[in-house]
Amino acid sequence: MEKLSRIILVLVAILVLAMTLPMLYWMAFEQPVSKPFVLYSCLDDDFFIMRQGKPNTFEDTRGNKYTREKYEQKLPMMNFQQLMISGLMPDTIRGKAMDMHEIGLNRSFARFKPEDMNGPKPALFPLFESQSGRANIGMPDDFFRITWRVEFLDAATNKIREEKSQLFSAALYHNGFAFPATRIEGLPTTRKSCDEGYLIVDSSNQLFHLKMVKDKPYVRKISLPEGLRFKHIQCVDFKDKKYYAYLFSEKNEIFILTQDEYELVKLPITAFNAESCDLKIYGDLFNYNVTIDHEDHTDVVILDKDYKRVKSYQEGWPLISEHTEGKIFGYIFPAQLSLEDPNSKYINFYWKGSGGIGWVLLNLILVGVHLVILRRRNASLQGHAVDLAFVAVTGIYGFIAINLFQNKFFD
Amino acid sequence: MWKSIIYKEWLKIRFFLIGFTILGMMGIAYLFLKVQHEFTFSGGGNFWYNILFMGMQFFGYFKFIPLSGGLLIAVVQYFPETIDQRIKLTFHLPLKENNVLLMMHSFGAGCLLLSYLLLMVVFISLSAIYFPSEMVYDSIVSVIPWFMAGFVAYFFVALIVMEPSWLYRIMYSLVGGFFVTIYVKSPVIAAYGPAIPGLSLLTILMSVALLFSAYRFRKGEM
Numbered sequence: 164m165e166k167l168s169r170i171i172l173v174l175v176a177i178l179v180l181a182m183t184l185p186m187l188y189w190m191a192f193e194q195p196v197s198k199p200f201v202l203y204s205c206l207d208d209d210f211f212i213m214r215q216g217k218p219n220t221f222e223d224t225r226g227n228k229y230t231r232e233k234y235e236q237k238l239p240m241m242n243f244q245q246l247m248i249s250g251l252m253p254d255t256i257r258g259k260a261m262d263m264h265e266i267g268l269n270r271s272f273a274r275f276k277p278e279d280m281n282g283p284k285p286a287l288f289p290l291f292e293s294q295s296g297r298a299n300i301g302m303p304d305d306f307f308r309i310t311w312r313v314e315f316l317d318a319a320t321n322k323i324r325e326e327k328s329q330l331f332s333a334a335l336y337h338n339g340f341a342f343p344a345t346r347i348e349g350l351p352t353t354r355k356s357c358d359e360g361y362l363i364v365d366s367s368n369q370l371f372h373l374k375m376v377k378d379k380p381y382v383r384k385i386s387l388p389e390g391l392r393f394k395h396i397q398c399v400d401f402k403d404k405k406y407y408a409y410l411f412s413e414k415n416e417i418f419i420l421t422q423d424e425y426e427l428v429k430l431p432i433t434a435f436n437a438e439s440c441d442l443k444i445y446g447d448l449f450n451y452n453v454t455i456d457h458e459d460h461t462d463v464v465i466l467d468k469d470y471k472r473v474k475s476y477q478e479g480w481p482l483i484s485e486h487t488e489g490k491i492f493g494y495i496f497p498a499q500l501s502l503e504d505p506n507s508k509y510i511n512f513y514w515k516g517s518g519g520i521g522w523v524l525l526n527l528i529l530v531g532v533h534l535v536i537l538r539r540r541n542a543s544l545q546g547h548a549v550d551l552a553f554v555a556v557t558g559i560y561g562f563i564a565i566n567l568f569q570n571k572f573f574d
Numbered sequence: 575m576w577k578s579i580i581y582k583e584w585l586k587i588r589f590f591l592i593g594f595t596i597l598g599m600m601g602i603a604y605l606f607l608k609v610q611h612e613f614t615f616s617g618g619g620n621f622w623y624n625i626l627f628m629g630m631q632f633f634g635y636f637k638f639i640p641l642s643g644g645l646l647i648a649v650v651q652y653f654p655e656t657i658d659q660r661i662k663l664t665f666h667l668p669l670k671e672n673n674v675l676l677m678m679h680s681f682g683a684g685c686l687l688l689s690y691l692l693l694m695v696v697f698i699s700l701s702a703i704y705f706p707s708e709m710v711y712d713s714i715v716s717v718i719p720w721f722m723a724g725f726v727a728y729f730f731v732a733l734i735v736m737e738p739s740w741l742y743r744i745m746y747s748l749v750g751g752f753f754v755t756i757y758v759k760s761p762v763i764a765a766y767g768p769a770i771p772g773l774s775l776l777t778i779l780m781s782v783a784l785l786f787s788a789y790r791f792r793k794g795e796m
Contacts, residue, residue, distance in 0.1 A: 171782060175783075179752045182752070182756070285627065287622070287706065287708055319617065319619070321703065321704060502756055502769065509765050509769070510766045510768070511768040568786065
């Protein structure tokens with residue numbers, strides 16, 4: 164039993180060391196990765212790149228350098244407020260007179276991170292009144308869930324509001340909803356221009372739009388192509404009211420759902436992976452600037468207002484494992500363990516290899532060192548085979564752990 | 575003889591265990607007094623909304639209470655055994671040394687488990703008055719690792735107290751201190767869900783850790 168208890172302690176120590184030593188190493192030596200900020204100029208039909216540094220630099224794809232002021236002038240849709248103040252805003256662009264109201268109406272920004280998808284989701288939602296006739300949206304005092312039916316729970320009493328629940332359950336049922344819901348997505352906040360309710364996926368992977376209009380349910384079943392399944396839906400509230408949401412399919416296709424017509428439009432984006440990529444979509448009067456950040460490169464795709472591909476740009480940067488500090492890390496540590504992952508809100512045991520096999524050398528050296536220690540203590544190799552296996556596999560973590568919880572009593 | 579050993583353990587921990595349980599109850603009562611106050615002044619809808627969408631964890635104050643219970647029970651149960659090496663008297667009984675230790679340890683952990691279960695039952699019962707089952711479930715997923723942290727603290731403190739060498743006590747404290755932190759991260763509500771099976775396994779495995787330092791203690795390692 165003592166042997167077993169010691170092995171457990173060694174394992175625990177390895178876990179602790181695999182979390183803390185890499186963390187301390189990166190805190191001491193990690194250098195920031197400078198990612199380019201790429202935007203498309205509607206004046207030059209080319210990309211302009213801001214690189215963070217001391218100072219920031221601005222350039223185009225041909226390597227021409229610009230001052231900050233010149234850079235801002237090349238991107239009038241992004242910097243129109245500054246250009247207005249400076250008196251440098253062009254009167255017309257592409258033959259179109261520049262109207263501030265129209266520019267503002269067409270501006271939009273959406274951002275998605277994998278952790279938006281990978282994390283605990285609430286199971287209860289407030290259903291706002293979509294046509295209250297009031298200037299501001301009011302927070303309801305009940306929340307709904309969709310299990311074997313729709314249930315509205317009064318937050319003050321924690322009791323089901325039966326009449327309202329039956330009304331909304333019947334509305335969904337008569338529209339062919341297959342209970343329960345597997346996904347409910349919306350904008351559960353009063354800080355939005357208007358309420359458009361929720362997009363709901365049922366247990367048969369059908370998509371529905373549900374909102375409350377003058378205390379009555381509004382339900383619309385949305386036709387989907389055969390076999391299309393969504394892994395994430397991100398609702399938006401843009402001033403131009405062109406679409407309700409971005410929808411990511413299980414094949415990592417990006418769709419938009421047009422407002423009122425309920426048409427699914429597939430964006431011509433192929434380089435996206437919702438599990439690991441950050442996505443930013445800037446909309447303006449002429450284009451959509453779609454930026455997809457991967458671990459080691461960025462893809463920028465420009466779409467016109469009909470969602471057709473206009474131009475694209477790609478730029479890479481070295482992975483952290485290719486930096487000097489990353490290479491040294493790879494020689495010391497076989498892997499690192501963390502309870503947190505930048506692509507998830509869940510706590511879990513996340514193992515990540517250090518890249519390369521440089522650590523094998525150190526593992527072998529440490530096995531040799533431990534053999535020397537054992538020889539000096541005249542210890543039998545047989546009694547220490549498990550310890551040597553720990554060192555061979557886990558390297559520096561195992562070496563420290565077995566010397567912290569020493570095996571010498573079992574000689 | 576087993577009964578006598580259990581009675582001896584009970585004598586050591588009884589006041590502290592009961593005191594901790596009462597304090598834990600008072601902590602939970604405070605939590606729900608605050609919930610009731612917020613319901614009265616801000617409304618239940620706002621309170622639910624803050625939990626569901628704004629990341630509020632109404633039970634956050636409770637985070638270190640189970641941990642402190644584990645620390646307390648381990649100290650009061652094992653520290654007296656190290657004064658004048660009293661544990662050696664127990665080892666002279668006509669019983670297997672490891673069995674005696676495991677009995678002591680099981681009794682301490684069992685008492686702690688009872689206390690925690692009582693606290694959990696009160697917490698869940700009061701939660702169910704104010705919140706629907708989904709929110710109660712998310713709260714349970716969030717607080718379970720804190721209770722596991724209490725057990726881990728109990729097992730580690732027992733290991734450290736029984737360890738004869740001060741150098742190793744310090745090193746075990748470092749490992750134990752870092753290890754406990756994996757149970758008390760501050761993520762969003764219910765984020766510990768996928769990690770609970772792994773953390774439970776580690777907690778159960780840690781229950782026999784004491785035998786290692788007790789072995790070193792018996793053999794006179796300094």
